[in-house]
Amino acid sequence: MAEKAGSSSSTSNPLTLIIEDEVEEELLYGAGSGWVxxxxxxxxxxxxxxxxxxxxxxxxxxxxxxxxxxxxxxxxxxxxxxxxxxxxxxxxxxxxxxxxxxxxxxxxxxxxxxxxxxxxxxxxxxxxxxxxxxxxxxxxxxxxxx
Incomplete structure (x- = not known):
């Protein structure tokens, strides 16, 4: 189980980092934050x-x-x-x-x-x-x- 957890790090994939940044920005500036x-x-x-x-x-x-x-x-x-x-x-x-x-x-x-x-x-x-x-x-x- 420890091996599985160590091998699935999302921070090592650059595409995952970009998607996470876009989601975070959307939550910060978009409807998720209540801003319209x-x-x-x-x-x-x-x-x-x-x-x-x-x-x-x-x-x-x-x-x-x-x-x-x-x-x-x-x-x-x-x-x-x-x-x-x-x-x-x-x-x-x-x-x-x-x-x-x-x-x-x-x-x-x-x-x-x-x-x-x-x-x-x-x-x-x-x-x-x-x-x-x-x-x-x-x-x-x-x-x-x-």
């Missing part, structure tokens, strides 16, 4: 409401269950629903209406259900106004754009 790269474009922006300067305030409860926390505003119809961590009403709204763009009142992130990805609201010009309005409603001042 937001998209800087989205094919679904045409579905945005034409009036995103007027959205419900962040303390608006879910229109289905009245939960006051973890809520999202649909950027297509401006209705407010709770997150998938509460009762999944925003997810259900997307599945029933195909309204795919939503802004989280928790962290002001924008999610596209169709792309299954976060969108960079400070880079995508169509999203900057609603991000700014939401920021002002939540914090009482304009956001520091990068």
């Amino acid at each position: 790269q937001a998209l800087t474009s989205c094919d679904h922006l045409a579905s945005l409401s034409s009036d995103l300067a007027h959205i419900p305030p962040p303390q608006t409860p879910c229109s289905q269950c009245q939960n006051p926390k973890e809520n999202w505003v649909c950027l297509c119809c401006k209705d407010v629903f709770c997150s998938r961590f509460v009762n999944k009403h925003m997810l259900q709204h997307y599945e029933q209406s195909t309204h795919c763009l939503a802004l989280s009142y928790s962290d002001l992130s924008v999610w596209c259900f169709s792309c299954d990805a976060y969108l960079d609201a400070q880079v995508i010009q169509e999203l900057r106004p609603v991000h700014e309005v939401a920021y002002i409603l939540k914090f009482g001042e304009a956001p520091p754009f990068r």
Whole structure:
């Protein structure tokens, strides 16, 4: 048994070292670490409401269950629903209406259900106004754009 353990060293094979380095880097910088790269474009922006300067305030409860926390505003119809961590009403709204763009009142992130990805609201010009309005409603001042 000692002979078997000594002969199967993964550090002696250069290819194994490269693969291990790639896996380690992916875990460090990729989804395994919780870090997410937001998209800087989205094919679904045409579905945005034409009036995103007027959205419900962040303390608006879910229109289905009245939960006051973890809520999202649909950027297509401006209705407010709770997150998938509460009762999944925003997810259900997307599945029933195909309204795919939503802004989280928790962290002001924008999610596209169709792309299954976060969108960079400070880079995508169509999203900057609603991000700014939401920021002002939540914090009482304009956001520091990068």
